[in-house]
Amino acid sequence: MTASEDRGRHRAIAAAEEGAAMLTAAGMPRMPSRVLMALVASPAEGSTAAELAERLGVSAAAVSGAVRYLQTARMAQRISSPDSRRDRYRLFDDTWHAVLTSGLPIYSRLAELIDEIADDAHDDAAAARGRDMAGFFRFMAARMPELLEEWEGEREALRRGE
Structure with a gap:
């Protein structure tokens, strides 16, 4: 060597x-x-x-x-x-893409469950925290497919040497 x-x-x-x-x-x-x-x-x-x-x-x-x-x-x-x-x-192959894609259904379901928790919260701060967290998971569920599609285009460009 x-x-x-x-x-x-x-x-x-x-x-x-x-x-x-x-x-x-x-x-x-x-x-x-x-x-x-x-x-x-x-x-x-x-x-x-x-x-x-x-x-x-x-x-x-x-x-x-x-x-x-x-x-x-x-x-x-x-x-x-x-x-x-x-x-x-x-x-x-494409480890992170597979990991992120497999988690997509989880984001929406977590948002639903967290909303249920927030609905039952007896404290305004807890309810607000829950709504904020549920909103984040809804955002991720909506944006992740778009980000992954954008990555596909970026990866192809990188492979072509652009």
């Missing part, structure tokens, strides 16, 4: 750890955040739990739990290989 490649690898590792720290600060558990960022750099065929564990300096068991979390959140997928006993893991 050349000195330039080594510096690039160290920058990528630092960026992955900083990205994982940001995701953790935003509420995602630490190990799934680290595994998610490691999967960003995985090859097309994915990485095994052992490879991820070595890259992150953690146990394979820690990676296994993190991968289960990422699978449940529909961010990562397990790839079984008939010629190997070891499963590989990789991010879904």
Whole structure:
């Protein structure tokens, strides 16, 4: 490995750890955040739990739990290989799009439920807080499809090199 490649690898590792720290600060558990960022750099065929564990300096068991979390959140997928006993893991194509799209029905339903709570609130501040929160979820339900469509156009432009 050349000195330039080594510096690039160290920058990528630092960026992955900083990205994982940001995701953790935003509420995602630490190990799934680290595994998610490691999967960003995985090859097309994915990485095994052992490879991820070595890259992150953690146990394979820690990676296994993190991968289960990422699978449940529909961010990562397990790839079984008939010629190997070891499963590989990789991010879904367009991970964030899938995560955001799958959550769309939740926004509208949360708004309805929060309105019910606000309707029954015996405190004006609680009712106002509920109405504000319900309004936010309605806004997200209305705007998210538009934002995702806008992203599709932006992504195509990026792929064309514009």
